[in-house]
Amino acid sequence: ITDVLLAGEAIFRGGGQIIPTSRRACYSSFLMASPRLMEPVYAVSVTGPEDSHTEVYNVLARRRGHVLSDGPVAGTPLYRVNGLIPVIDSFGFETDLRIKTQGSSMVSLVFDNWSIVPGDPLDRDQILRPLQPASVQATARDFVLKTRRRKGLSEDVSVKTFLEPEFYQSLMESGMLGDA
Secondary structure, eight states, rough: OOOOOSSSGGGGHHHHHHHHHHHHHHHHHHHOOOOEEEEEEEEEEEEEGGGHHHHHHHHHHTTTTTEEEEEEEEESEEEEEEEEEEEGOOHHHHHHHHHHTTOOOEEEEEEEEEEEOSSSSSSSTOOTTTSSOOGGGGHHHHHHHHHHHHTTTOSSOOGGGGHHHHHHHHHHHHHHSSSO
């Protein structure tokens, strides 16, 4: 919003004029600020026989997880692996792990933190192929596209839809928007 002129009487300056304008200003600001997605992350603790810890590493790696620490449990023949795994990739993790370790591992998942999803959610240069997992740098774009498709929205969102045409053109000429 660069200039505002409000009517003197309340009847002429209702929410019907102010709210959509404020919404457009907020949406365009979000898009111009190079947004990033955040995802919840679980802390995972897997306890099982020592000979199964390589399978734990493999299952975690396939699900964008990583190991923080590992070591034997004192006084037992068990081995504990502690790590982190994104919540979205944790569905079926326990089943997968039990299959790989023949049911000999126990899993505990607890919320740990939020982390930034790798990649730019608005990067149109990322190529996403159907029925193939997205590359690491295309993960955020993949999340956005799948969510927008599920909700019946257009695949691409442009700042142009939230700005006045003259203002958009001046931003393009000044190079502030790049190839938005």
